[in-house]
Amino acid sequence: MRPLVVGNCSQIVTMQGPQRARVGPEMSEIGLIHDAAMVVRDGKVEAVGPRDEIEWLAPSDAEYHDAGGRLVTPGLVDAHTHLVFGGDRLDDFEARSQGKTYAEIATAGGGIWRTVAATRPLSTEDLASQAAKHFDLLRRHGTTVAESKTGYALDRDGELRSLRALQTLRPRVVPTLLAAHAYPKDQDPQAYLDMVCDELVPLAARAGLARDVDIFVEEGYFSHEDAERLAMAARAHGLGLRMHVDQLADSGGAGLAARLGARTADHLEHTGADGIAALAEAGVTPVLLPGSVWGLGLSRYPLGREMVDAGLPVVLATDFNPGSSPVPSLLFCMALACRLMRMTPAECLTAVTVNAAATLGLETSHGALMPGMAADFVVWEAEDYRELAFWPDVARPANNPIVANESCPSEP
Numbered sequence: 001m002r003p004l005v006v007g008n009c010s011q012i013v014t015m016q017g018p019q020r021a022r023v024g025p026e027m028s029e030i031g032l033i034h035d036a037a038m039v040v041r042d043g044k045v046e047a048v049g050p051r052d053e054i055e056w057l058a059p060s061d062a063e064y065h066d067a068g069g070r071l072v073t074p075g076l077v078d079a080h081t082h083l084v085f086g087g088d089r090l091d092d093f094e095a096r097s098q099g100k101t102y103a104e105i106a107t108a109g110g111g112i113w114r115t116v117a118a119t120r121p122l123s124t125e126d127l128a129s130q131a132a133k134h135f136d137l138l139r140r141h142g143t144t145v146a147e148s149k150t151g152y153a154l155d156r157d158g159e160l161r162s163l164r165a166l167q168t169l170r171p172r173v174v175p176t177l178l179a180a181h182a183y184p185k186d187q188d189p190q191a192y193l194d195m196v197c198d199e200l201v202p203l204a205a206r207a208g209l210a211r212d213v214d215i216f217v218e219e220g221y222f223s224h225e226d227a228e229r230l231a232m233a234a235r236a237h238g239l240g241l242r243m244h245v246d247q248l249a250d251s252g253g254a255g256l257a258a259r260l261g262a263r264t265a266d267h268l269e270h271t272g273a274d275g276i277a278a279l280a281e282a283g284v285t286p287v288l289l290p291g292s293v294w295g296l297g298l299s300r301y302p303l304g305r306e307m308v309d310a311g312l313p314v315v316l317a318t319d320f321n322p323g324s325s326p327v328p329s330l331l332f333c334m335a336l337a338c339r340l341m342r343m344t345p346a347e348c349l350t351a352v353t354v355n356a357a358a359t360l361g362l363e364t365s366h367g368a369l370m371p372g373m374a375a376d377f378v379v380w381e382a383e384d385y386r387e388l389a390f391w392p393d394v395a396r397p398a399n400n401p402i403v404a405n406e407s408c409p410s411e412p
């Protein structure tokens with residue numbers, strides 16, 4: 001394939017800086033190059049820099065793409081989504097808008113059980129096409145790689161079908177087993193957890209169906225003891241641990257994630273100073289999900305500013321799911337984080353690229369545009385990277401975006 005020059009870029013943000021950058025006010029840490037160009041060869045970045053240097057050095061047989069004075073960033077990485085489910089929750093949404101409580105909605109057959117009932121009957125092929133449809137929504141907003149959890153079948157075979165459905169989206173989607181999303185109401189809770197730890201985790205690990213496991217730790221859901229048990233099973237089979245913690249109350253979930261050596265602690269809306277210190281001490285990455293706070297109509301956002309200041313490599317993700325977060329756009333999450341979590345545009349961009357990629361083991365290939373890394377990038381309808389968080393509906397991937405990659409060159 002001929003090499004490609006992407007020229008006439010108002011800015012290229014390379015994210016070249018400290019790996020898993022703990023970005024402060026220093027803009028140079030995001031590797032911002034004005035009036036820039038990039039050379040791509042065999043799906044990888046060969047060179048990136050000021051336009052007058054790069055275009056002059058470019059190979060003579062290169063194809064030239066004029067970015068038209070637009071912004072180029074790495075493809076965005078969404079490190080927390082739920083792509084595999086059937087049906088929708090529009091009835092719940094309408095009921096909530098009429099003032100019904102979550103308990104009333106659940107009693108009327110709504111909530112997660114509505115989704116479980118719509119997911120369980122689906123074949124692997126149907127689940128795969130649902131997941132692909134949802135991933136496509138993310139791609140339209142500039143996401144090129146995502147993590148996705150299972151967790152809407154809540155039985156052995158349905159969770160396995162969900163994992164197999166996610167295999168069809170590899171390598172763009174990294175699968176996580178979230179069988180411990182809620183206790184199924186049609187099964188004994190202890191027997192279900194036994195099955196997850198003793199059957200599903202080993203099966204998923206042996207077949208290479210998941211990279212990590214996840215668990216929803218909250219009052220009325222899974223306990224600290226349940227999480228310890230799942231963590232042991234995951235460790236025994238070589239899977240990493242991600243955790244939904246401290247979403248609805250500060251139940252010591254951040255401390256638990258630190259103690260269990262989790263890869264990520266996600267949500268953290270109610271995590272305070274002690275929890276932040278524990279995460280920093282243990283090197284657990286916080287994954288913050290402002291879209292679900294917004295989606296639930298709540299007002300308590302996680303302490304993003306404090307976490308960045310504590311030196312944590314903060315990640316922002318959409319939590320895309322049918323209930324609490326109908327949000328496919330990382331840009332919208334960045335917009336919320338800038339306004340309600342006091343994070344800067346540079347910190348937000350770091351949170352959805354290099355930091356997010358590191359939680360998926362992709363730190364040497366994705367989330368940054370440095371020589372040798374995947375040429376996985378987005379040309380935006382924007383000139384300045386701060387526009388991404390400023391007006392997320394305006395700053396969208398351009399009509400003629402290029403997302404080149406070693407595995408699947410295509411348009412988002």
Ligand SMILES: [Zn+2]
Binds near residue numbers: 080
């Ligand atoms: Zn989630």
